[in-house]
Amino acid sequence: MIKMTLIYTAQRLAGYTIFEKGAGELNVEGAIRLTKIIRTDLTNTTLLGTPSLITNALPSPYLQ
Numbered sequence: 001m002i003k004m005t006l007i008y009t010a011q012r013l014a015g016y017t018i019f020e021k022g023a024g025e026l027n028v029e030g031a032i033r034l035t036k037i038i039r040t041d042l043t044n045t046t047l048l049g050t051p052s053l054i055t056n057a058l059p060s061p062y063l064q
Contacts, residue, residue, distance in 0.1 A: 033059045
């Protein structure tokens, strides 16, 4: 979940491809916003396909 959050919210770097600079620059604000809507009640017995977020609307991954 941590890796997914950091990749989803990374700021892309102009002039570089994903192969040159990875997902981009760390976006702390975006990562925190996304982390706040991740469910905390999931366990190893949670059914496959159960939503991981408390909402259906994802926050914008980029700084506004």
